[in-house]
Amino acid sequence: MTTAAASSTATSTASSSPAKNPPTARQSVPKILKPFDNAEVKVLLLEGVNPTGIKLLEKAGYQVECHSKALPLEILKEKIKDVHAIGIRSKTQLTAEVLAEAKKLLVVGCFCIGTNQVDLEYAASQGIAVFNSPFSNSRSVAELMICEIIALSRQLGDRTTEMHQGMWNKTAKGCNEIRGKTLGIVGYGHIGSQLSVIADGLGMFVSFYDIQQIMPLGMAKPVDTLDELLTTADYISLHVPETEETRNMIGARELKLMKKGSYLLQASRGTVVDIPALAEALRSGHLGGAAIDVFPVEPFANGPNFESELRGCPNTIITPHIGGSTEEAQSSIGTEVGSAMVRYINNGTTQGAVNFPECDLRAPAAESKTVRLLNTHHNVPGVLKAINKILSDINIEKQIVDSRGAIAYLMADISVEDVASYQTIYDRVQALPQNIRTRLLY
Structure with a gap:
């Protein structure tokens, strides 16, 4: 991407340029999509998230910072400014005030059953998906x-x-x-x-x-x-x-x-x-x-x-809120929520999100020159028509869109021949007045 586009990737998973990491062909089946540079994805985990979740996120290649307790409000607001993902349990309150500081945040993982500690509606309005583990400690x-x-x-x-x-x-x-x-x-x-x-x-x-x-x-x-x-x-x-x-x-x-x-x-x-x-x-x-x-x-x-x-x-x-506090439950929660966060960051999959439309696409063929377009936008008439007009001159291998309340989410696998085309598509979709967040995955 150009410098201008890279700066706008507070709406993207990371700010690396596609030119530095162009899509490659003839990979093993199925093709593995991922952000431009996983090492630039920063994750903040609070309240002693189970090691199973930590290992999953580290294995994905992300930069993971862990804390055993919740953070004071002012420290949390400062920390959240620079991260793409945050994992919490029940004590951390992600209010609209806190989330407003999170300019790069893509996803919240609630490593517990409840999500009442997160302002779900505000998070969705900012293109932030929220996942939890509703059944692991049953x-x-x-x-x-x-x-x-x-x-x-x-x-x-x-x-x-x-x-x-x-x-x-x-x-x-x-x-x-x-x-x-x-x-x-x-x-x-x-x-x-x-x-x-x-x-x-x-x-x-x-x-x-x-x-x-x-x-x-x-x-x-x-x-x-x-x-x-x-x-x-x-x-x-x-x-x-x-x-x-x-x-x-x-x-x-x-x-x-x-x-x-x-x-x-x-x-x-x-x-x-x-x-x-x-x-x-x-x-x-x-x-x-x-x-x-x-x-x-x-x-x-x-x-x-x-x-x-x-x-x-x-x-x-x-008892001090220990209903789900067993080693088995916490391990399962770490696996479930950590996996959901990785799938969303790397593939755009929103299955299991509590505040987003639930969408998924099968992996593209390994030999395809496929880029996955992910777009969160306001659910108003005419947006899908505008996006499809932008994509009308290229091959769309697969596409899915769904809405939930005021938010709509689109996934599309597109095939183009050169990096400049990706740049143009990204910029045009990003510029739509109804746009909330646009990402590209290779």
């Missing part, structure tokens, strides 16, 4: 729920605390087997359904409530309303996303509907349960116990800085 969370169901049923938390204080309190009062009891699951997705199968195998009856019609697994049975589930289950386990509809889904009214002596388990999002109301239900004896792993406000760092109305409540297990 088994870990489901197993923790089973553990806590048994622990609550036997009051293990209280007995353990008493023993550490030197008190011997051997009692069977209020302690029960879980066999034959009813588990009510709110949200029958990947975690909820796995929990259902395990509980079924332990001899529990399973009911579930979900806003979608989902095929039950094993002997599980759906119910029509949340109220019905609350009034009939011995245990309620929550597995829903954070939305306006789920905010304080379980409040004072819902807690009163639950059976006296029943248990509440919460490992979804911190805003789903009204914590003061739950503390009152526990202290009054209406609930037999609770296990809470997520909170409306969580400490920024480890240490003696946790405050909650639930501290000291009877038969209450409170």
Whole structure:
């Protein structure tokens, strides 16, 4: 590219010139597309991303900088200015204010389930794709729920605390087997359904409530309303996303509907349960116990800085957001999110993105002189016509375009004979008023 075009590749993966690295023919099948110079792709990983993810990104040839903790806001804003990719977990907040500093940023990898720590709409408007790992820790969370169901049923938390204080309190009062009891699951997705199968195998009856019609697994049975589930289950386990509809889904009214002596388990999002109301239900004896792993406000760092109305409540297990914190889950998350980031940077693939249209193209033939055009643009009438007019005089081997809300994404494999043609195509697409980001991959 010329100097002018190279400077505009804040919209491109890297600023190397095509003339320095022209496409080559007769490569091994299939042709491997990549940015102009992978060594110029800079990646910032925060909050102790698992080594599996780090190794994938380093193997791709990127410059990877790792930090074990989240960064203070001002340092984060300075660091993000110069990177093409950032990997975070749950503590780092990528707000519009932070993302506005990220002039080169192509992709965000959330090495966790949730993405509420990222302003997804703003990221999409800047051509920044966001990926997460919605299923990799499903088994870990489901197993923790089973553990806590048994622990609550036997009051293990209280007995353990008493023993550490030197008190011997051997009692069977209020302690029960879980066999034959009813588990009510709110949200029958990947975690909820796995929990259902395990509980079924332990001899529990399973009911579930979900806003979608989902095929039950094993002997599980759906119910029509949340109220019905609350009034009939011995245990309620929550597995829903954070939305306006789920905010304080379980409040004072819902807690009163639950059976006296029943248990509440919460490992979804911190805003789903009204914590003061739950503390009152526990202290009054209406609930037999609770296990809470997520909170409306969580400490920024480890240490003696946790405050909650639930501290000291009877038969209450409170854990520091560790539902998915197993070696197996974190390794799987590292692999899934790291791979998604590499595919997007190197191939333009958006499958699995949470804020982008999901598009993919098969790899071109090794012998083709193919360049992949990637374009993110505002989803308004006439843009595709304008792009195709620019491409009308060349061979388009493959093309796909899709939209998601206000954003549209196009992938096209094009064949031209000389570098100057790539330059012209890039400049013309880049100059479209509806353009957000344009990239070329060789």
